[in-house]
Amino acid sequence: MVSSALNMELEELLALLERFRHEYATDPEYQELRAALPPDWPL
Numbered sequence: 001m002v003s004s005a006l007n008m009e010l011e012e013l014l015a016l017l018e019r020f021r022h023e024y025a026t027d028p029e030y031q032e033l034r035a036a037l038p039p040d041w042p043l
Contacts, residue, residue, distance in 0.1 A: 003013040024030035 003010045006013065008016075020030075
């Protein structure tokens with residue numbers, strides 16, 4: 001699991017991903033990478 005590899009609790013990882021989603025919402029590279037994921041992918 002990613003959280004284990006990063007030595008984080010799952011809740012910490014989810015909070016970090018949520019922060020990234022807001023911080024980089026207008027970043028073209030983030031949008032491109034996010035668009036490559038299925039629409040129902042978490043976060």
